[in-house]
Amino acid sequence: MDAGALAHLRVVEVGSGLAAAHAAKLLADLGADVVKVESPGGDVTRRLGPFPGGRPDPEASGLFLYLNANKRGVVLDLDAGSDRTRFGRLLDGADLLLHDVEPAKLAGYGLDPEGVLRGRPRLVAASISPFGLSGPYRDYKAYDLNLWNAGGIACLNGGGPGTDALPPLRTFGYQAMFQAGLNAAIASLGALYARDGSGTGQHVEISVQECLVTILELTYPFWPYCRLITSRLGYKPIQPLDFFACRDGWVFLCAVEEHQWKTFVEVMGDPAWAGVEMFADRLQRAAHWDALKPLIADWMAGQTVAELYGMLQRRRVPIAPVSTMGDLLSSEHLAARGFFVSFAHPHAGRHRMPGAPYHLTRTPWALRRPAPLLGQHTAEVFAEGARS
Structure with missing residues (x-):
C-alpha cells in the first residue's frame, strides 16, 4: 500500500470531544501516524453510538469507528502524575498535538500554550475550545447545540413561509464540531508548513464559535450594502x-x-x-x-x-x-467512484463507511486500519518511545 501524503508526521490527539477527533481523522486518512490518547474510561464517542443491533458496546460505536479509523490508541490517565510524564514523552516525539481539552484543565495537564511548547521548539500544538482561550466566554462549557446557536446559524436555518416566527432550528448531528475539526486540520497543516521553513513550531487556537461565524456566507454584506437584516429564506421574490x-x-x-x-x-x-x-x-x-x-x-x-x-x-x-x-448507499455514481469503503472490526463486524471526498493520484487516501480497541496500542507505542 502506498504511503499517505502525511506519512512523515506523528500526531498526538487528546480530548473527549468530536472536534479534535475529526481533525486528527482528516490527517490520519492522509497517512499521518495518529496516536489517540484516551482516558481509562474511554472516549465519550464510544458511548454515543449508533451500535450494531442497537446494543450498546463501547468498542462498536459507529461514530467512534468512523472518527478513529487509521489511528492507533493508547490509554493514559492525565490526572495521574506518572501518566502525565509518559504523555510528555509522547509529545517529545510528536510533530503535532491536537486537543479539545477544556481551558480550565490545560495548565494542570501541561497543555497550556506556553507549557506544552517549552522544550519542544518544533512542536505545533492546536487547541480547540468552544469560545477560544481568551475573552469573557473562555471558560464556558458548551455543546454542539449551544455552539450552533452561538454561531448565529440556528436563526437562519430552515425555510418556508412564516419561518421567522418559528423557534431557532438546529441541524442534524454534530456539525459544529465537524466544522471546528476541519478548521483545526487546515490551520495545523499551515503551521506545520511554516515550521518546515523556519524550524520552529507554534500554538494554533481554534474557537468553535468563530468557525461557525465564518460560514454565515452573505449575511454580513446585506446590511452595509442593502440595509437588510438577513433572515431565513421564507418568502422568495421569484418562483418556482x-x-x-x-x-x-x-x-x-x-x-x-x-x-x-x-x-x-x-x-x-x-x-x-x-x-x-x-x-x-x-x-x-x-x-x-x-x-x-x-x-x-x-x-x-x-x-x-x-x-x-x-x-x-x-x-x-x-x-x-x-x-x-x-x-x-445505493447510489450507482458513488459506487462507481468507490466512495464507500468496507472494513472489518473485531466487535462491530463488517461495515461500510464514507471514504474521502478527494482523490490523490500519487499518495491516495486509504483505510489502513480500523479504529482501535481501548488501549490497543499502548504497549506498542511506548515501546517505540523506549527504543528511540
Missing part, C-alpha cells in the same frame, strides 16, 4: 424555487427562468391554470405562490422521483432529488 413531494420521495425544483417555466408547463401537459394572468411571470408567480404551489404539488404527487428527474433533466429544467441515506 421550492420542495415538492412525489409518489416515492421529494425533489427540489428551480424553474425561475421564463424558458424553464415554459418547458416545465409543457412537461406537465400545458394545464389551463398555467396560462392565467396571475402566473404570467416569475414575479407574479412569487406574489401568488400560495395559489400556485398547490397546483404544481398536485401534479408532482403523481410522479416518481426518477420519472420526474429524468423528464426535466432531459429538458434542461433544474431539479434535484432529495437523497435519503438509503439513496446514497
Whole structure:
C-alpha cells in the first residue's frame, strides 16, 4: 500500500470531544501516524453510538469507528502524575498535538500554550475550545447545540413561509464540531508548513464559535450594502424555487427562468391554470405562490422521483432529488467512484463507511486500519518511545 501524503508526521490527539477527533481523522486518512490518547474510561464517542443491533458496546460505536479509523490508541490517565510524564514523552516525539481539552484543565495537564511548547521548539500544538482561550466566554462549557446557536446559524436555518416566527432550528448531528475539526486540520497543516521553513513550531487556537461565524456566507454584506437584516429564506421574490413531494420521495425544483417555466408547463401537459394572468411571470408567480404551489404539488404527487428527474433533466429544467441515506448507499455514481469503503472490526463486524471526498493520484487516501480497541496500542507505542 502506498504511503499517505502525511506519512512523515506523528500526531498526538487528546480530548473527549468530536472536534479534535475529526481533525486528527482528516490527517490520519492522509497517512499521518495518529496516536489517540484516551482516558481509562474511554472516549465519550464510544458511548454515543449508533451500535450494531442497537446494543450498546463501547468498542462498536459507529461514530467512534468512523472518527478513529487509521489511528492507533493508547490509554493514559492525565490526572495521574506518572501518566502525565509518559504523555510528555509522547509529545517529545510528536510533530503535532491536537486537543479539545477544556481551558480550565490545560495548565494542570501541561497543555497550556506556553507549557506544552517549552522544550519542544518544533512542536505545533492546536487547541480547540468552544469560545477560544481568551475573552469573557473562555471558560464556558458548551455543546454542539449551544455552539450552533452561538454561531448565529440556528436563526437562519430552515425555510418556508412564516419561518421567522418559528423557534431557532438546529441541524442534524454534530456539525459544529465537524466544522471546528476541519478548521483545526487546515490551520495545523499551515503551521506545520511554516515550521518546515523556519524550524520552529507554534500554538494554533481554534474557537468553535468563530468557525461557525465564518460560514454565515452573505449575511454580513446585506446590511452595509442593502440595509437588510438577513433572515431565513421564507418568502422568495421569484418562483418556482421550492420542495415538492412525489409518489416515492421529494425533489427540489428551480424553474425561475421564463424558458424553464415554459418547458416545465409543457412537461406537465400545458394545464389551463398555467396560462392565467396571475402566473404570467416569475414575479407574479412569487406574489401568488400560495395559489400556485398547490397546483404544481398536485401534479408532482403523481410522479416518481426518477420519472420526474429524468423528464426535466432531459429538458434542461433544474431539479434535484432529495437523497435519503438509503439513496446514497445505493447510489450507482458513488459506487462507481468507490466512495464507500468496507472494513472489518473485531466487535462491530463488517461495515461500510464514507471514504474521502478527494482523490490523490500519487499518495491516495486509504483505510489502513480500523479504529482501535481501548488501549490497543499502548504497549506498542511506548515501546517505540523506549527504543528511540
